[in-house]
Amino acid sequence: MSDLSGKVAIVTGSSKGIGAGTALRLAADGARVVVNYVSGQADAEAVVGRIVAAGGEAVAVRADLSRPDEIQPLIDAAVSTYGRLDILVNNAGIYRVDSLEQLTAQSFDDHFALNVRGLLLATQAAARVMTSGAVIVNISSGLAKSPYPMVHVYCATKGAVDTLTRSLGMELGPRGIRVVGIAPGFVATEGNAESAKGMSDYLVGKTPLGRVGQPADIAAAVSYAVSADAAWVTGSTIDVAGGMVF
Numbered sequence: 001m002s003d004l005s006g007k008v009a010i011v012t013g014s015s016k017g018i019g020a021g022t023a024l025r026l027a028a029d030g031a032r033v034v035v036n037y038v039s040g041q042a043d044a045e046a047v048v049g050r051i052v053a054a055g056g057e058a059v060a061v062r063a064d065l066s067r068p069d070e071i072q073p074l075i076d077a078a079v080s081t082y083g084r085l086d087i088l089v090n091n092a093g094i095y096r097v098d099s100l101e102q103l104t105a106q107s108f109d110d111h112f113a114l115n116v117r118g119l120l121l122a123t124q125a126a127a128r129v130m131t132s133g134a135v136i137v138n139i140s141s142g143l144a145k146s147p148y149p150m151v152h153v154y155c156a157t158k159g160a161v162d163t164l165t166r167s168l169g170m171e172l173g174p175r176g177i178r179v180v181g182i183a184p185g186f187v188a189t190e191g192n193a194e195s196a197k198g199m200s201d202y203l204v205g206k207t208p209l210g211r212v213g214q215p216a217d218i219a220a221a222v223s224y225a226v227s228a229d230a231a232w233v234t235g236s237t238i239d240v241a242g243g244m245v246f
């Protein structure tokens with residue numbers, strides 16, 4: 001377990017799924033956590049409630065990361081509530097099935113507005129208030145390196161995320177700010193329940209460790225990425241996938 005006492009973290013899209021698991025884990029490690037949500041206020045408050053019940057500190061803050069004008073207020077909320085920002089986990093993301101035949105310009109724009117532009121603008125705003133020792137974690141996907149054709153657009157966003165992890169790591173390294181990507185394999189969450197229906201056996205069959213992932217598996221990797229043990233890690237994306245190659 002990392003010791004994050006005194007640190008302040010924002011986890012984007014943490015009302016459910018991997019984001020919620022990550023918020024709970026970072027709080028258990030000692031960080032004060034901003035639980036970001038866009039529409040799931042009750043879910044976000046429930047995550048905050050679990051953190052507080054366990055003796056931690058957290059606050060729920062609404063911001064739609066696909067809207068550039070809502071990003072700065074999220075960063076400001078962390079600083080005004082807790083006085084600093086040490087960790088940004090860029091987790092918020094959307095995933096839609098989009099074969100070449102079905103995909104639309106709107107779907108392309110929706111994916112890139114959140115998964116790529118939101119991540120980049122949140123990093124820009126966070127980096128302005130972060131100091132040496134801060135860490136940015138980008139949640140990628142195994143689909144960046146081994147894409148599926150029926151999800152062209154989503155896979156392309158995660159390829160862009162991996163590239164940004166590298167370029168942002170280069171830019172922020174001299175300031176002592178690390179940027180680490182985490183690429184989950186298949187993780188059972190609300191977000192992919194529909195698209196993964198009927199595919200669980202197939203996906204588990206492709207996973208050497210023989211099970212689907214849970215949000216806590218990814219949260220543990222984020223906990224490592226933001227810890228002092230990862231002090232020499234930046235610009236890389238770590239696969240956390242039970243050995244699965246999509």
Ligand code: NAD
Nearest residue numbers: 013015016017018064065066092093141184186187189191
């Ligand atoms: P999810 O749909 O269960 O949760 C996504 C979260 O993002 C929710 O809290 C949602 O409210 C929030 N969100 C959606 N749009 C938002 C917006 N515009 N602004 C702010 N928040 C917004 O998803 P998940 O499965 O937990 O995925 C989380 C991340 O992990 C995503 O980036 C996803 O691409 C990535 N990922 C997931 C899997 C998987 O198998 N679940 C695998 C690889 C990568």
